[in-house]
Amino acid sequence: MVAGNYIYMDNAATSCPKPKEVIDAVCHHLSTLSANPGRSAHSLSLEASRALFNARQTVADFFGAVNSRNIIFTLNVTEALNLAIYGILSRGDHVVTTSMEHNSVMRPLRHLESEGVIDLSVIPSHTDGSVDMDGVAKSVRPGKTRILAVNHASNVTGTIADIKALSDIKGKALLLVDAAQTAGCLPINLQGMGVDLLAFTGHKALLGPQGTGGLVISKGAEQIMPIKRGGTGSNSEFEQQPDFLPDRLESGTANGCGIAGLARGIEIIKALGIENIRSHEKKLTEIMLEGLKKIRRVRVYGPLDPDRQVAVVSINIEGMSPSDVGYALDRSFNICVRTGLHCAPSAHRTIGSFPQGTVRLSMGLYNTEDDVEKTIDALTWIAEHG
Ligand SMILES: Cc1ncc(COP(=O)(O)O)c(C=O)c1O
Numbered sequence: 001m002v003a004g005n006y007i008y009m010d011n012a013a014t015s016c017p018k019p020k021e022v023i024d025a026v027c028h029h030l031s032t033l034s035a036n037p038g039r040s041a042h043s044l045s046l047e048a049s050r051a052l053f054n055a056r057q058t059v060a061d062f063f064g065a066v067n068s069r070n071i072i073f074t075l076n077v078t079e080a081l082n083l084a085i086y087g088i089l090s091r092g093d094h095v096v097t098t099s100m101e102h103n104s105v106m107r108p109l110r111h112l113e114s115e116g117v118i119d120l121s122v123i124p125s126h127t128d129g130s131v132d133m134d135g136v137a138k139s140v141r142p143g144k145t146r147i148l149a150v151n152h153a154s155n156v157t158g159t160i161a162d163i164k165a166l167s168d169i170k171g172k173a174l175l176l177v178d179a180a181q182t183a184g185c186l187p188i189n190l191q192g193m194g195v196d197l198l199a200f201t202g203h204k205a206l207l208g209p210q211g212t213g214g215l216v217i218s219k220g221a222e223q224i225m226p227i228k229r230g231g232t233g234s235n236s237e238f239e240q241q242p243d244f245l246p247d248r249l250e251s252g253t254a255n256g257c258g259i260a261g262l263a264r265g266i267e268i269i270k271a272l273g274i275e276n277i278r279s280h281e282k283k284l285t286e287i288m289l290e291g292l293k294k295i296r297r298v299r300v301y302g303p304l305d306p307d308r309q310v311a312v313v314s315i316n317i318e319g320m321s322p323s324d325v326g327y328a329l330d331r332s333f334n335i336c337v338r339t340g341l342h343c344a345p346s347a348h349r350t351i352g353s354f355p356q357g358t359v360r361l362s363m364g365l366y367n368t369e370d371d372v373e374k375t376i377d378a379l380t381w382i383a384e385h386g
Pocket of ligand 1: 004012013077078079102105151153154155178180181201213341
């Protein structure tokens with residue numbers, strides 16, 4: 001879809017445009033449901049509480065959570081990952097992760113490592129971005145590894161990880177999945193996939209507004225501690241944080257209008273069918289990969305296989321910097337892409353594109369085959385003319 005006069009190929013950063021129904025849900029919430037949920041007993045507050053409860057239920061159903069109480073709303077996946085990491089880990093714990101992780105996983109883990117709190121094993125992934133399953137299996141220390149943290153799909157190469165297989169080799173560690181690039185475009189079921197903690201962001205494939213996201217907590221990970229404490233509207237007679245979910249982990253007034261938009265985004269996805277969304281994005285990826293193959297001087301990273309990746313394709317044009325290519329796409333062709341390191345320096349070291357990074361073409365629900373063909377034509381021109 002053309003957003004204004006632009007072809008938007010930056011859905012891995014955030015989806016754009018947002019569906020009208022999502023915008024309407026945000027506006028409706030702002031204009032009619034803006035009382036504070038869970039704080040007062042008057043009718044408007046109760047209505048706002050109901051809206052928040054319904055949204056929590058929508059998210060719980062969508063991800064196959066045990067209970068809607070086990071959905072913790074956050075500002076984004078970064079906050080959800082920080083909650084999982086700082087809320088679970090304590091001194092002496094061992095953590096296993098991969099070299100393809102985003103800084104939203106890597107930085108909190110490196111921080112805890114540098115403070116001497118955890119022992120961290122970062123397992124180098126393969127150059128196509130796939131997880132070294134043997135390496136992970138060998139690194140898990142029985143009784144010592146507390147978290148195995150992996151992304152469901154890389155934001156650099158789109159490579160999809162086999163979460164069920166990782167669950168089978170994690171032992172007693174908690175499997176923490178960063179679903180930033182998959183929630184809304186790949187089916188996810190917490191119990192079926194053996195995920196203990198699922199961190200998601202609302203503003204990418206879930207089609208919601210920025211400032212939304214959450215952590216889905218399985219039964220076995222319910223002991224997670226809060227990283228912030230404060231008003232919850234419950235147990236107000238106590239100066240201690242309530243110990244029940246979701247209040248233990250959710251303090252302060254929620255982003256009610258944003259969450260209403262997120263719930264509407266999920267309803268749109270459910271109505272369309274996530275398998276249909278996946279087929280559409282697979283088709284776009286296939287056309288993109290086929291077209292890129294024909295352009296001389298273009299190097300494509302990742303699995304080069306629509307079955308093994310989400311609709312994220314990283315490339316470079318020989319002799320040009322990623323930012324020059326991105327600039328030309330934007331200024332001469334009105335095509336929006338992201339260039340550089342995509343907040344994942346270690347992933348670029350893994351695939352061999354550090355320090356310059358790549359040009360990332362990321363497609364979404366509203367992109368068309370025509371968008372992809374126009375992007376290929378533009379890249380062909382840029383590769384020929386510089
Ligand atoms: C794999 C991955 N993890 C984490 C993030 C951070 O997302 P957010 O800015 O919504 O917290 C992103 C987004 O770019 C991502 O792709």
